[in-house]
Amino acid sequence: MSLQIIPPRSGAAFELTRGQTLTVIDPEGEQVSDLVAFAREDLDEAISSGRSLDYASRIFLTTGDPLYSNRSRIMLEIVEDTVGRHDFLLTPCSADTFRIIYGHEHPHRGCHGNLVAALEPWGIGPDRIPIAFNIFMHVDVNGTTGELKVLPPKSKAGDRIVLRAEMDLVVGLTACSAEQSNNYAFKPIHYRIDG
Amino acid sequence: MSLQIIPPRSGAAFELTRGQTLTVIDPEGEQVSDLVAFAREDLDEAISSGRSLDYASRIFLTTGDPLYSNRSRIMLEIVEDTVGRHDFLLTPCSADTFRIIYGHEHPHRGCHGNLVAALEPWGIGPDRIPIAFNIFMHVDVNGTTGELKVLPPKSKAGDRIVLRAEMDLVVGLTACSAEQSNNYAFKPIHYRIDG
Numbered sequence: 001m002s003l004q005i006i007p008p009r010s011g012a013a014f015e016l017t018r019g020q021t022l023t024v025i026d027p028e029g030e031q032v033s034d035l036v037a038f039a040r041e042d043l044d045e046a047i048s049s050g051r052s053l054d055y056a057s058r059i060f061l062t063t064g065d066p067l068y069s070n071r072s073r074i075m076l077e078i079v080e081d082t083v084g085r086h087d088f089l090l091t092p093c094s095a096d097t098f099r100i101i102y103g104h105e106h107p108h109r110g111c112h113g114n115l116v117a118a119l120e121p122w123g124i125g126p127d128r129i130p131i132a133f134n135i136f137m138h139v140d141v142n143g144t145t146g147e148l149k150v151l152p153p154k155s156k157a158g159d160r161i162v163l164r165a166e167m168d169l170v171v172g173l174t175a176c177s178a179e180q181s182n183n184y185a186f187k188p189i190h191y192r193i194d195g
Numbered sequence: 196m197s198l199q200i201i202p203p204r205s206g207a208a209f210e211l212t213r214g215q216t217l218t219v220i221d222p223e224g225e226q227v228s229d230l231v232a233f234a235r236e237d238l239d240e241a242i243s244s245g246r247s248l249d250y251a252s253r254i255f256l257t258t259g260d261p262l263y264s265n266r267s268r269i270m271l272e273i274v275e276d277t278v279g280r281h282d283f284l285l286t287p288c289s290a291d292t293f294r295i296i297y298g299h300e301h302p303h304r305g306c307h308g309n310l311v312a313a314l315e316p317w318g319i320g321p322d323r324i325p326i327a328f329n330i331f332m333h334v335d336v337n338g339t340t341g342e343l344k345v346l347p348p349k350s351k352a353g354d355r356i357v358l359r360a361e362m363d364l365v366v367g368l369t370a371c372s373a374e375q376s377n378n379y380a381f382k383p384i385h386y387r388i389d390g
Contacts, residue, residue, distance in 0.1 A: 046322075049284075050325075072295065143339075144338075
């Protein structure tokens with residue numbers, strides 16, 4: 001498959017077949033990409049941060065770590081990761097995010113709105129968008145106070161993560177729309193499916 | 196309302212009306228209680244750790260903090276908290292937890308199974324159980340490595356948390372079933388609804 005481009009502040013959705021790999025590339029650096037996944041055979045089975053973090057006993061996931069579904073089945077495994085820092089705590093940014101955190105009066109629909117639009121052909125509605133695996137998102141966590149700080153991604157131009165599908169999936173993927181997450185510059189995300 | 200008792204390793208579900216308070220008490224100390232909540236007017240609206248943590252910019256929530264739904268509406272607000280340490284990262288323990296983390300061959304159904312059973316009258320199935328607000332659960336988070344360690348709760352006998360309903364809710368509540376979470380002794384949880 002040729003390289004696919006997700007323009008700034010937008011999203012895409014596509015199917016992955018078990019055994020295929022998805023490569024997500026940050027072409028310019030410091031750009032986040034939110035990933036959500038659903039089992040193709042039953043779309044009520046969705047990616048679960050709560051199970052993935054519990055089974056890893058770690059909040060930062062990287063090469064070798066599986067991403068579990070809400071039914072505790074492995075959906076994806078990270079097989080390559082040139083950055084090593086992603087977030088799996090926060091929901092995709094949304095109009096509500098921009099209203100509540102940024103105080104915007106006419107908020108962008110954000111990754112949440114972009115994922116809903118991209119996943120519409122599969123009938124996945126807004127309530128079904130889980131906490132995303134926020135690729136390249138750099139959230140500093142203070143283990144003492146619990147404070148979260150969204151910092152610029154550690155990704156540089158050309159950095160990538162490769163995930164192998166462990167079941168047939170529907171995947172939603174964005175070029176993230178939130179200022180803080182992307183060091184206040186919106187850039188595209190590239191991806192490729194192999195296998 | 197009189198004091199209600201949730202026996203060790205079990206669960207309950209009940210309705211809360213906007214303005215009522217729910218008091219969750221640890222009668223013996225070191226016992227976790229998983230809480231999930233759904234909007235009574237539309238059960239697809241459910242408690243969301245990802246939104247609550249994002250809007251608080253903090254992973255540890257306590258007095259004054261709201262718990263948001265997946266539609267970014269405030270479901271509950273913490274109005275009193277004698278412990279100050281709870282978890283909002285991990286899914287309820289389940290047969291899968293006991294199988295994957297503990298290696299049990301005949302696993303208990305855990306808080307997940309207990310919540311599903313208790314919520315069955317409202318038609319809320321297993322895929323709809325979100326990351327719970329894990330009252331009194333003490334998860335140590337290493338902000339550098341990301342490592343999570345489940346430690347004994349900081350709650351002592353008689354400690355409590357009080358939550359005020361900000362909308363009409365269906366609530367599921369457990370006396371948690373996982374060894375690590377409760378310092379290897381399963382105890383009851385008490386609760387009371389006022390207002």
